[in-house]
Amino acid sequence: MTIAAADESVHVRAPGKINLFMRVGEAGADGYHDVATAYQAVSLYEDLRAWPDDRISVSFTGTVDTAGLPTDGSNLAVKAAKLLAKATGVPEGVRLEITKHVPIAGGMGGGSADAAATLVACDALWGTALPREELHALAAKLGADVPFALTGGTAIGTGRGDRLSPALATGSFHWVLAIADHGLSTPQVYRELDVLRVEEAGRPMPWSAPAGSPSVDAAVLHALRAGDAAHLAAALHNDLQAAAVRLSPSLAELIDLGEQAGALAGIVSGSGPTVAFLAESSEDAIALQVGLSAARITAVHAHGPVHGARVLPV
Known part of the structure; x- marks a missing residue:
């Protein structure tokens, strides 16, 4: 049945x-x-x-x-x-x-x-x-x-x-997610990246288009495999971040605020505007969440990796 x-x-x-x-x-x-x-x-x-x-x-x-x-x-x-x-x-x-x-x-x-x-x-x-x-x-x-x-x-x-x-990711990584009070259109962020690349043509920038097919840096995989938050923080990168920041300039200030408050690093997730801050430990993440909340930023502590979509008991 x-x-x-x-x-x-x-x-x-x-x-x-x-x-x-x-x-x-x-x-x-x-x-x-x-x-x-x-x-x-x-x-x-x-x-x-x-x-x-x-x-x-x-x-x-x-x-x-x-x-x-x-x-x-x-x-x-x-x-x-x-x-x-x-x-x-x-x-x-x-x-x-x-x-x-x-x-x-x-x-x-x-x-x-x-x-x-x-x-x-x-x-x-x-x-x-x-x-x-x-x-x-x-x-x-x-x-x-x-x-x-x-x-x-x-x-x-x-x-x-x-x-x-x-x-392969060893252990658990602790994140504080700073949630904006507005959204960003994914197609618009991609279009803005295209505009940035035209404007900066001939000048190598962090968001410049890769030669050939894009690939994930080996440093990211090594940090995940080792379960090393500090090394992962150094390897975080998002080509879309510059475009998201240009569309929503307050994101740059938010990233600076989180890093000054103790985050190992902050990164715009996907097309934004959510900013994900990586912390060394659960305790550090909680302290960071409290600090951001005191600055009237909506902040949520989360960990990863977790399972994908699955059925739970009703």
């Missing part, structure tokens, strides 16, 4: 992510950029509950402002449910209720986590039991970060970021 037949709900939790490293190639003819990134899933989660229904719908609550989120067919969770239904021939619907904690348009893949959680929840609810490889293939159709939200842990992403290979 499937879960749907028993009229029970499914609870899935999916993590947000940090881009520890991000190198961005030149824009292709289709306007997209090849990237090489090191992802780490962290303990800031989206919680999704799914119930059997005669149609596909989604609603939101959470610790972030969800008022502006679409709930129609443009929503990534709705797209994920429809994609799985079409791929498996399932006629049923689903009612999705998502409790969001990952910042919206914050560079931490909250929408991608919602989509990954939906795939896992509907697969369980409808009893389709797709192999992980098939779920991964569906995830890749939904967006570059969705496959990683499905797998979690620490991984290297290439292509659009959806071609994943696991990366």
